[in-house]
Amino acid sequence: MGSRSLVICDQEEGYAAAFAVFLMKKKEFAFQVQVCNGLSQVHAILKERPVDILVISGNYSAEERKGLGAGNVFVLAESGKTETNSDETAVYKYQSGELLLAEIIRTCSEDNKTGDLYFKAVRTKNSRMIGIFSPVHRSGKTGYGLKLGQELAVSKNVLYLNLEIYGGIGGYFPEEGHTLGDVLYYLRQEKGNLGVILTTLVEHMGSLDYLLPVKVSEDIKAVTLKEWADMLRQIEEQSLYDVLILDIDEGLRDVYGLLRICTEIHVPTIKDKLAEAKLLQMEEELHLLGFDDVKKKMVKKECGRWR
16 A cells, blocks of 8 residues: 555644654654645645645634545644534644644544554564563663663664553653553554554653553553563564564563563572572472473573662
8 A cells, every 4th residue: 555645734834844844754653744835736736635633724714624534634723712523623832843743643533544554664684672571679670671771772773661660650661651541541442553653652761761650559460461462573574673672560460471472581680699599489480380491591691780
């Protein structure tokens, strides 16, 4: 399927052009973007070909915008008083490009149209899925996972997911933002568009993409192995991420089954007799429970004492 048509029409000098540049940097979206500075240009385009998404200034009256015939029409509103027609959606004009795009995607998602706007990744090999796991507390596990993610993100598309029961919002992570709980919510809607929704939820730490940990521990304690597997499969199949880093908590249900899904497992360690004893006990338990394949994928990474 070819790329879809998105037209931006706004009289404000530089606004439409800046938003167009922002969109064209989003390599995962199949937009053919065109900028107009007047309604006459929009009418001319519509005579030549269909327009899937029209983003148009609210300074044009509802009557002027009536019956344009675009697939989805988003009106750039400067205040809450902007009048819209029944086939239009008002969006606040002066928000960030990320938030504006998120509103567009979610509206299209409700209409089951996101598949037309999104390039599915064509993979020649499976994603690298790195589990970060240790039975030793205060071993620097989260710090190690984030540092590894930032290093890999220099040359790869990397997503870090914190799967800890208490991930420490306000520590490594800001207090506000979308969390892993939001992804689990969308997963349970079974709309099959998790990959595109994910692009509207992630935060950025340099080149590394990440989601905040859940805010309520029960939201993650109840997740089944099947749900984790479905989530990871959809991210792998529908997103452009080459590497997934999973910061895994020992208290999760079926935690060894989750580790089995990972392609490799990094185990942050510290030089401490008690820590060594805990690691040995875990390795023996893996053998007793039939998870020798998990044990073989584990690579110890000395991180020094946690600070």
